[in-house]
Amino acid sequence: MTVETEAQARKPSSTKAPLLRMQGIVKSFPGVKALRGVSLELHAGHVMAIVGENGAGKSSLVKTLSGAYEPDEGDIEIDGQPLARGTNAAIDAGVAVIYQELSLINDMTVAENLFLGRMPARNGFVRQREAHAMAREALARVGLDNVPPWMRLGDLPLNKRQLVEVAKAIARDARILVMDEPTAALQSHDIENLYAVVRRLREAGMGIIFISHHLEEVFELADSAVVMRDGATVGARPMSEWTEAELVQAMVARNLESFYPWEPRDYGDVVLDVRDLASAPILRNASFTVRAGEIVGIAGIAGAGRTELLKTIFGALPATHGEIAVRGRKVTNHSPTEGVRHGLVYTSEDRKLEGLVLDASIEENVALSSLKALASGGFVSRARKRKLAQDASTRFGVRASSVLQITGTLSGGNQQKVILGRATATNPAVIMLDEPTRGIDVGAKTEIYAHMVKMARAGAAVIMVSSELPELLGMSDRVLVMYRGSIVTEIARDKADSETVIQWATTGAGA
């Protein structure tokens, strides 16, 4: 299938080969056909979005382009020239891919990351000054003028590390830039910044492929969109010919019922009681309670302390002040292990920090952490483990050949579902979800929402942090708003509209 972009429509007589042509790409893994003959064309100066549900094959397609996967069938051409196999050939041909999980190395400097394995060198000595000058130039092009090239990468915040990935592509003279869910971990301000960078690169003639689950950004940024489903392209049109409803329809091929399955519930006793909780230097003082059966949303802008609040309650950050009680019993959580023992679970916004063991199976991953809570030294049978993992997988609709599939080979969204399944495997009293639907497709989101409701109905106290305001408002019984490390207000569901929440979140006060 050919992607007709607006530029092509304007210049129908052009016979110039497209910047990139992928033709009939087939790729199988044991038990799944990830790609069933995918074709697409990308032109210079264009942004093409690829959308589709978790496991549709988006990342696999990109990996055949980058040379990370060798396709079973099909051809890839750049400027009409066949692309040789392997990752180095792809890099030399000007292909740069930014994967879902950042590939940078935290313990190296920014410059070393930019030129990974290709630092300018003479007689075996790296030419620092030259490397730093080149690094500065690439950094400036992504708006990171203020980042010193000798800085340790890990000392940069996540949003800047993302831009370093883009700078790395520029430093390598990439002509085709592929971004696999680049904004998944970014806040709105950084997303705007990334958009601006992408637009500049498009202007300069780069061809850009952009994978995203956020349709509003697809409409804002892309010139055309390709929809993938079950390893095939099921639609490719210029953006002007897609409506959001049509895109969603093409992705899921079924009608979504009510998107937020929220409904009123009865509450039980107070399960979580937090008093004057602080964790220097960010979290200042937080007091709130959550009852059994409640879903409480926490809103706030980046840096307001939402994640710090959850982590402090969980025991992943030290409390410098205040008290936490679970079911009326005072707890001091010095570590996440203690938190789990007290019936708390927390799923992090940063998938990498979740401690998913990527080269272990789903079963091992689920069993690993759950068993600590379940077994406490005792023996747990193989069958019990299997059952635990299977329940966790079905609960969130993990798409895998079986629970024995290696976690690292799951699609990104499915890894996220494993995290959620694992966290809830032990029927915790308090479930704290930090950006739970990040990287999750629209269909799977509703499954996760439905499960939040189910957990609440079963008597859990559910707390959700989300930067997606519609989801926060759609799923919460009440919303706590944080501002500069404090909870500044609590808004009941029927009073919680986006204007009110944004007002509090950005100023710390009501209108």
Ligand SMILES: Nc1ncnc2c1ncn2[C@@H]1O[C@H](COP(=O)(O)OP(=O)(O)OP(=O)(O)O)[C@@H](O)[C@H]1O
């Ligand atoms: N190395 C691998 N080994 C086995 N199966 C794999 C491998 N890589 C991908 N798959 C499978 O191929 C299918 C497509 O996965 P892919 O990662 O391409 O999906 P995706 O569209 O990027 O999804 P997401 O939106 O969740 O990131 C999935 O069923 C996945 O489990």
Ligand SMILES: [Mg+2]
């Ligand atoms: Mg993917």
